[in-house]
Amino acid sequence: MKLLTLNFLTCAVKTCKSSPAAFPLHPRDATLQVVETELNLAFLKNMLPRLMWDELRVVADEVCGFLLSFPPPCFPCFPFPPTRSDLVVGGEAGAAATAEGEEEVEEVPSQTAQDLHRVLLETTVHEGKLVCGNCGHEYKVMEGVPNFLLPGHLV
Amino acid sequence: MMLPTPSTSHVCFDHVYEPAEDSFLLLDTLSSSSEAAFLQNRFSNAQSPPPLVLEVGVGSGVVLAFTAANAERIFGRQDILTIGTDINSFACQAAAQTVRTAITEYGHGKTISLDVVNGDLASCLRPRSVDVFIFNPPYVPADLPDFARHDKYNVLPDGQKKTTFEQDSYLLELSYAGGEDGMVVTNRMLDQIPEILSTGRGVAYVLLCAQNKPEAVKQRIRQWGIGWMAETVGSSGKQAGWEKLQIMRVWKEALNLQ
Numbered sequence: 001m002k003l004l005t006l007n008f009l010t011c012a013v014k015t016c017k018s019s020p021a022a023f024p025l026h027p028r029d030a031t032l033q034v035v036e037t038e039l040n041l042a043f044l045k046n047m048l049p050r051l052m053w054d055e056l057r058v059v060a061d062e063v064c065g066f067l068l069s070f071p072p073p074c075f076p077c078f079p080f081p082p083t084r085s086d087l088v089v090g091g092e093a094g095a096a097a098t099a100e101g102e103e104e105v106e107e108v109p110s111q112t113a114q115d116l117h118r119v120l121l122e123t124t125v126h127e128g129k130l131v132c133g134n135c136g137h138e139y140k141v142m143e144g145v146p147n148f149l150l151p152g153h154l155v
Numbered sequence: 156m157m158l159p160t161p162s163t164s165h166v167c168f169d170h171v172y173e174p175a176e177d178s179f180l181l182l183d184t185l186s187s188s189s190e191a192a193f194l195q196n197r198f199s200n201a202q203s204p205p206p207l208v209l210e211v212g213v214g215s216g217v218v219l220a221f222t223a224a225n226a227e228r229i230f231g232r233q234d235i236l237t238i239g240t241d242i243n244s245f246a247c248q249a250a251a252q253t254v255r256t257a258i259t260e261y262g263h264g265k266t267i268s269l270d271v272v273n274g275d276l277a278s279c280l281r282p283r284s285v286d287v288f289i290f291n292p293p294y295v296p297a298d299l300p301d302f303a304r305h306d307k308y309n310v311l312p313d314g315q316k317k318t319t320f321e322q323d324s325y326l327l328e329l330s331y332a333g334g335e336d337g338m339v340v341t342n343r344m345l346d347q348i349p350e351i352l353s354t355g356r357g358v359a360y361v362l363l364c365a366q367n368k369p370e371a372v373k374q375r376i377r378q379w380g381i382g383w384m385a386e387t388v389g390s391s392g393k394q395a396g397w398e399k400l401q402i403m404r405v406w407k408e409a410l411n412l413q
Contacts, residue, residue: 005269008207008238012278017350023281043205043234043267050204121267145247148240148274149305 001146004120006059007052011132012139012148021134024055027063028138030128039117041109045084051120053081060119087113158186158228161220161257166249170323172214172330176391177291177362177400181218184389184402185289185360191229193388193404197356198286199231205267206235206286206356211276211344213239214330216250218289219271223254224262233265240274243326244309245318247271273309276344277351285351288359290344293330296337296366300328337367345372348405349379359405360388369401382408 006024016022085091089108109117130139130146140147160182163174184190198206210219219239226235237254241247251271258266272279277288308322318326333340341361348359363369373385389402 001270001272004267005238005272008269008281008284009272009279010281012274014278017282040234040265040267042201043265046202046205046234143248145244145251145270146272146274146279147244148272148279149242149309150275150278152302 001125001141001144002121003056003059003063003123003125006130007050007056007120009130009146009148011134011137012150013132013135013137016132016134019134022132024052024059024133025130025139026133027059027125027141028129028131030063030125030141032063033124033126033144034118034122035124036122037117039109039114041087041107041113044109044113044116045087048081048084048087051081056120063123063125082112082116086110087116158182158221158225159261161217161224161253162260163215163217163249163253165252165256166215167245168215170318170326171243171246171249172327174215174217177294177364178214178217180389180391180400180402181289181291181360181362182221185218185222186225186229187389190388190404191231194229194287194358195231197358198235201232205232206230207284207353208235208237208287208289209277209280209285209351210237210239210289211241212291212293212330213241213250213271214243214246214291216246216253216271218291219250220254220257222287222289223266223268224257224260226262226266233263234267236267236269238269238280239271240277240279241271242273242275242305242309242329244273245326246330247273276340277347280351282350283353283357286353286356286358288348288352288357290341290360291362292341292344293333294337294341294362294364294367295331295333296335297328297332299332299334299339300325333367337364338372341367341372345376345405349383349407352407355409357406361403361405363401363403365399369403373403376405382410384408 011022087110089110125141126144128141213219219237223237227233239250254268308325376385385405387401388404391400
């Protein structure tokens, strides 16, 4: 399960929906796998407004603690949410030139873009659990698949 | 133009729903020129945030994989996000692979597939986060299976490498049995739709069969409140049997304050 997925998940218990503490879910005892994928710069730039920055930083901090050999960076490297320009070497100026029909400039992802890609899309929870900060319910992750099915008394 | 159907040759159809007429009606409807025009009008702005596509009950994953791999054609952009859920853990594993393969093989590798999670409907999705919702429900009027067995049947039996026959029957029942009028599961899902759809651009596609009383279903949705719309946007009309299928689009029109 990719860390970016946690941007969209919350506790499945109905009474937790209205509680801010039910998001994000907290990875615990996680075994991580890094699965390399191609970086999609256009996606990353467009995705910035959808990222729940403070919450993802919490998740990334928690996950990094489990894997000491996991190479930096984690979210602490980005004190503020980056802008579209921060994701491109030399900023987004090249994009403007392209829009005006001048010579095509191939944008190069910045270190920040590469770090974001690594943390959000390449870092996956293979085994472990996700814990709700409101009710404390633990959801198991097995072979990369989180299980959100609740026991009968919680549905 | 015929769009390729994702490969599901790795899927074990003993306990995962095999793509059938209903699955293909969803594919045809989503990629029809009228629906592509509707979706592109909402989502094709190249610098707007990527839409999140959620399919509940992915089964083999054929519909989500098709949507992911043909994002450019359907949404007018490649950078969409997909996520799936299924109550059957074997379907989750199978569907994840179907989506991955389709994106790599003919989707230019640009769509971002999140995960397929094992869950009940959309109960684990953050409110207002879903832009496009797709649901091919268990719509056959037949008794619901006994969920007391679910935990046991949702994993391989202890020490075994294969599922049992009873287990397979149970898992397949989950994929088609819809209780009274075939609407018990669909009604639970419809209740969640106003909460999960994003404000402004959220849209849902739900498959119904004739026995679900689709006209009454659409009428009920229109009474959710001002602006709620429900229309039939695809059907398998040529086969006028008892299981005639249709795709219902549900969305909320923005209020036009003048």
